[in-house]
Each structure stands twice: as C-alpha cells, then as structure tokens.
Amino acid sequence: MLNIADTLYGWCRQDRPFALATIIQVSGSAPLPPGTALAVDTDGNAVGSISGGCVEGAVYELCTQVLESGEPPVRVSFGYSDSDAFAVGLTCGGELEVLVQRIDPAExxxxxxxxxxxxxxxxxxxxxxxxxxxxxxxxxxxxxxxxxxxxxxxxxxxxxxxxxxxxxxxxxxxxxxxxxxxxxxxxxxxxxxxxxxxxxAPPRMLIFGAVDFTAALSRVGHFLGYQVTVCDARPVFATPERFPYADEVVVDWPHRYLGRTETDARTVICVLTHDAKFDIPLLRAALDLPVGYIGAMGSRRTHEHRLERLREAGVPEEHLARLRSPIGLDLGAHTPEETAISITAEIVAHINKGTCLPLSRxxxxxxxxxxxxxxxxxxxxxxx
Structure with a gap:
C-alpha cells in the first residue's frame, strides 16, 4: 500500500472509504512484488497497479463489490491459463494472490x-x-x-x-x-x-579506518543488509579494490565526513582506526549524534586514554556511557573475520536488547x- 501512499493519505484526510487490493504472495514471473497495491474509492477512482494490466479489470470489479457490500476481506488468486492466455490471468506466466478489503478511515x-x-x-x-x-x-x-x-x-x-x-x-x-x-x-x-x-532505506554502517579488520567487517555488514561506508583520510589505503563489499569508500578526515553525511537512529558507527588524531575528534562528534550504536577498537589501555582525552574535550559522562569500547563481544576472536563476527554480534544484541547469554541458559x-x-x-x- 505504501506505493500509493500519497493518494491514500488524501482519501484518509477526507474520511473517504476505499477498497484496497494488496498483493500478498507471488510465484513465477509475476510482474510486481508483494506489498504492491491498487485502491478504488467510492467515486470509482482507481490508483496503483498489481499486475501491470492483465488482471486489473477483475481486481477493480472485486474492489467495487467489496466497497459497496461492506463484506469482510477476501483473498483471490490469479494465474496463467494455457487455454486462454488473454482471459483473466497473468499472460506473463506467473501467479499472484491478492487480499481485497474495505478501509473506512474513520475506523x-x-x-x-x-x-x-x-x-x-x-x-x-x-x-x-x-x-x-x-x-x-x-x-x-x-x-x-x-x-x-x-x-x-x-x-x-x-x-x-x-x-x-x-x-x-x-x-x-x-x-x-x-x-x-x-x-x-x-x-x-x-x-x-x-x-x-x-x-x-537500508540502515547505514559507517566504518572508520581502512584496516584489515575493516575488510571483514564490511563483508559481514553487507551480509546483514547494511549500506556500508568505509572512510579513511589516507588515500593509499582507502580504495574500492581493498573493500569490495563496501557500498562507498570515502577519502576524508573521519570527523569531517561524519559532519556532512546523513545518520539516523538505525546508523551504526564502528571506529577501527585506534589512532588518537582520528579517534578523538570523530568520537566527540559521533557521541553527540542520536545513532543506534557507537563502538571503537583498541586495548583497554587505549580505551582509558581515549576516555581521558574525550573528557578533556568536554564530552559529558552520559555521552561517554554510549561508547562500546573495546568494541565487540568476548568470543575469543583473533582473526579479522572472527573479530567482525564479534562486532556485529554486539551490534545485533544491542539493537535487539539481547542478553548475550547462550540460549540454552x-x-x-x-x-x-x-x-x-x-x-x-x-x-x-x-x-x-
């Protein structure tokens, strides 16, 4: 239904009832994916499409029937007919199932x-x-x-x-x-x-530091459905060839790039540089943003020194409490690939409020x- 959100919003604002036909399942070469919708209002106006044309007439009539009768939602299937490819059916050879229901905005x-x-x-x-x-x-x-x-x-x-x-x-x-x-x-x-x-849009994973761990983390982030950006100020290391699973490789100072790019509550930030000249200005900026996760790589000693410098830079304690450092869960990881699993496991657990305990316990x-x-x-x- 979100493919026709603008028209449906207008009808809802006017308290105008309408019938909504939604593709709920497809198979074969059906032209449009699940979630695509067609709607018909009480004046007979139609918006949207569910098949690119081959079953629109039948669905329109069904919408009109449901809208006028007020009957409960109905499910109907359409498929290709060998005997009559131009009858009601999908001439593309696929099959789809449609849910048709009446929507009264006031309800x-x-x-x-x-x-x-x-x-x-x-x-x-x-x-x-x-x-x-x-x-x-x-x-x-x-x-x-x-x-x-x-x-x-x-x-x-x-x-x-x-x-x-x-x-x-x-x-x-x-x-x-x-x-x-x-x-x-x-x-x-x-x-x-x-x-x-x-x-x-897919959530963003911003990885700062073009290091070996970044190659593995960008691959796992891509697998999890993130739009992955790798950023480093050193052009010799920040190259697309080194990070084929990144959607974007940026050569810029990390804090400067973070200041000009878009973030939201689903964005995760992974700082793998463990170099104070990059980390401190970057984390100072990141901890002031309402993002979903912020983690930084480094030893416990590095973390303590990092906290001292951030405090000196004026970062309040409640912001420092958001920093996950050393980054990742204790999986006993050693290789870049194992470390990437450790980091993403912590991200998943943090976002989903997981306990990080074995399910058996x-x-x-x-x-x-x-x-x-x-x-x-x-x-x-x-x-x-």
Whole structure:
C-alpha cells in the first residue's frame, strides 16, 4: 500500500472509504512484488497497479463489490491459463494472490498518521494480517521511526508487542517481507501471518579506518543488509579494490565526513582506526549524534586514554556511557573475520536488547518482544 501512499493519505484526510487490493504472495514471473497495491474509492477512482494490466479489470470489479457490500476481506488468486492466455490471468506466466478489503478511515485513524509519516520521509513499517482469524484479516499495525513507536492494534497488548518486535527487525533492515507470529502462550495465542510493508532505506554502517579488520567487517555488514561506508583520510589505503563489499569508500578526515553525511537512529558507527588524531575528534562528534550504536577498537589501555582525552574535550559522562569500547563481544576472536563476527554480534544484541547469554541458559521465548520502554501508544504518538 505504501506505493500509493500519497493518494491514500488524501482519501484518509477526507474520511473517504476505499477498497484496497494488496498483493500478498507471488510465484513465477509475476510482474510486481508483494506489498504492491491498487485502491478504488467510492467515486470509482482507481490508483496503483498489481499486475501491470492483465488482471486489473477483475481486481477493480472485486474492489467495487467489496466497497459497496461492506463484506469482510477476501483473498483471490490469479494465474496463467494455457487455454486462454488473454482471459483473466497473468499472460506473463506467473501467479499472484491478492487480499481485497474495505478501509473506512474513520475506523482506522492510525493509517492517516502512518501515511503522513511515509510522505515526510520517516521510516515506517506496516504489518498487515494476511492469514489468521477472519476478524483480524486485513487489520494493520504500524511501527514508526526505526521501532521507537507504534500505532494501531491487532488485539491484545501481548500480540502487539510480539508483532512489533518482528516488524522492527524488518524496518531496521529496510526490507518488506512475510512473518509468522503466535500460536503459543509465550507470544500470542492466535497464529498470524503478516505482510510487512516497509518504507525505509537500508540502515547505514559507517566504518572508520581502512584496516584489515575493516575488510571483514564490511563483508559481514553487507551480509546483514547494511549500506556500508568505509572512510579513511589516507588515500593509499582507502580504495574500492581493498573493500569490495563496501557500498562507498570515502577519502576524508573521519570527523569531517561524519559532519556532512546523513545518520539516523538505525546508523551504526564502528571506529577501527585506534589512532588518537582520528579517534578523538570523530568520537566527540559521533557521541553527540542520536545513532543506534557507537563502538571503537583498541586495548583497554587505549580505551582509558581515549576516555581521558574525550573528557578533556568536554564530552559529558552520559555521552561517554554510549561508547562500546573495546568494541565487540568476548568470543575469543583473533582473526579479522572472527573479530567482525564479534562486532556485529554486539551490534545485533544491542539493537535487539539481547542478553548475550547462550540460549540454552535463557528461559522463556527465544525471540524477544519489544521492551515496554520502547512501546508508544497511539495517543502518546499523536501527542509527540
């Protein structure tokens, strides 16, 4: 639905009911991915597309029917027909499944907030129930701002917390996809399949220092879905050839580059230079930014000297407390590759509020719900 957010936002602002047809599953060579939507309002106006043309007429009629009758959401499949390639079907040879539902904006006020956030560039993920109890089919819950707030509800607070935890992970990665939750007493009793619509660029990993550890870390960061930037002031070391998994290699003083590049709450900063002339001005700037993670490489002695210099530079203690140094978890790592795993393991644990304990020593569900401190109610969100 986020592909037509601008029009849907206008309809929501006008309290205009509409029918929403969403691709929830594709196979073969279907032309458009899951999450793509077509909508029809009460005046018969249509926006969006789900097939590039070959089944639009049939979906339009179904939208009109659902909109006029007010019937519950329906799921319908379209596929290629060998006997009549030009009948209702996908002439490209693929198959797709579509969920069609009526949306009354007055009954879903959180959608207006969500669509407004999309249009203003805020990272947003919308979880839409595509399989489960009929009373929940089509219902949505939105996670905003990198996982710091949510709006809407799927029923109980326990269910909402479970869903927000799963959706936040996809939002941080900037990915659209399906997730399954519930079916057990530890999460939520009802099993739900959700299609998560995500509006966000991939999160950024900024690695400062063109060293051997950087090559391994950039590779693991790329694997985890980060947009990786390597920055070093030394042009002889900062070359694309040395860091093929980096999306960008920048030759500049680290603190100067950090001051001119974009960061947000999902950005992770890894300082691997362990050279005071680079580290101190860089960390002084980084610790003043609302980023998701800041870590610095070096021995414990290096860390203590670094803290002394940062204090002398006027960095307050509450900012110093955000610095993860020495960087990484204690995995007994020695090689650059093992060190990269150590660093990214700490990043994942920090972002997801993990305990860093072996799962064999942790009781309860192995998938974390979002901590209560991060949960924001719809009323609280609208007052921000």
């Amino acid at each position: 879903h006020p959180h959608l207006t907030t969500t669509l407004e956030q999309v249009l203003t560039g805020v990272p947003v993920a919308v979880a839409q129930v595509i399989d489960g109890p009929l009373r929940l089919l089509g219902r949505t819950l939105s996670v905003l701002g990198g996982g710091s707030a949510y709006t809407g509800t799927l029923g109980t607070r326990q269910t909402d917390q479970t869903v927000v935890g799963q959706v936040s992970a996809l939002l941080r990665a900037g990915r659209t996809g399906r997730v399954e939750v519930g079916g057990d007493a530890d999460t939520c009793p009802e099993k739900l399949t959700l299609l998560v619509h995500t509006h966000a 942790v009781r309860g569900p192995i998938h974390h719900a979002v901590p209560t401190a991060l949960m924001t109610s719809p009323a609280e969100l609208l007052s921000v």
